[in-house]
Amino acid sequence: MSLAALAAVGLFMPFSNLFLHRPEPLQVEGSDEFKKVSLVLQQKCADCHTPNRTAYPVYTSLPIANRVIETDIEEAQKHIIFSDDMLRGKTPITAIDKAKIQSAFLDGGMPPLKYLALHWDARITRADKEAILTWLQSEKPLQLDTAGNQEQIH
Numbered sequence: 001m002s003l004a005a006l007a008a009v010g011l012f013m014p015f016s017n018l019f020l021h022r023p024e025p026l027q028v029e030g031s032d033e034f035k036k037v038s039l040v041l042q043q044k045c046a047d048c049h050t051p052n053r054t055a056y057p058v059y060t061s062l063p064i065a066n067r068v069i070e071t072d073i074e075e076a077q078k079h080i081i082f083s084d085d086m087l088r089g090k091t092p093i094t095a096i097d098k099a100k101i102q103s104a105f106l107d108g109g110m111p112p113l114k115y116l117a118l119h120w121d122a123r124i125t126r127a128d129k130e131a132i133l134t135w136l137q138s139e140k141p142l143q144l145d146t147a148g149n150q151e152q153i154h
C-alpha cells in the first residue's frame, strides 16, 4: 500500500467514528447533577463498560480491529460495569464505584489512549470533571448500616 493510501485508511477510522450511530440515550431519573454524569458515561464509557450499548465502529469487521475491540470490552466489564439501570438512576451507584468513577475521570486513565486516538470526541473535558465533582458533592453522605450495606441518611 502506498503511504497516501495508508494515511487515508488511518484517517478514515477516527473520522468515521465522529458519525457513529449510538443507541438512543437512556431516560435518566434523579438529580440534574447525576443526569450530566450519566450522559458522559453513556457517551464516553458505555462502548466498553455497558453490556449491549457498544456503538461499533464501521471497521469492526476487520480481523485485527475486531479482536482488539472484543478484548477491550471483555476486560473492561470484568473490572466495572455501568449497567443500564445504573445509568438510568434506578440502581444507586455504590460508594466504591463512585470513587472508581471519580478517579477514572480525574486521573485521565479513562477512556484508554488507544480508544481516544480513534474517538476524538471521547476525551474527558474540564466540564465533565466539574460535573462529576458537583454530582458527588450533591449526594447525601453515605452511612453503613449494621449489615454493612450502604444507606442514605435522610
Ligand code: HEC
Pocket: 041, 044, 045, 046, 047, 048, 049, 072, 073, 075, 076, 079, 080, 100, 101, 104, 105, 110, 111, 112, 115, 124
Ligand atoms: C476502549 C474501552 C474503554 C472505554 C471507552 C472506557 N474504559 Fe474503563 N476500562 C477499560 C479496560 C480495558 C479496563 C481494565 C484495564 C484497565 O484498568 O486499564 C478499564 C477499567 C476501568 C476502571 C477500573 C475499575 C477497577 O477495577 O478499579 C474504571 C473505574 C473505568 N474503567 C472507568 C471508565 C470510565 C469512567 C470511562 C469513561 C470516561 C471508561 N472507563 C471508558 C476499557 C474502557
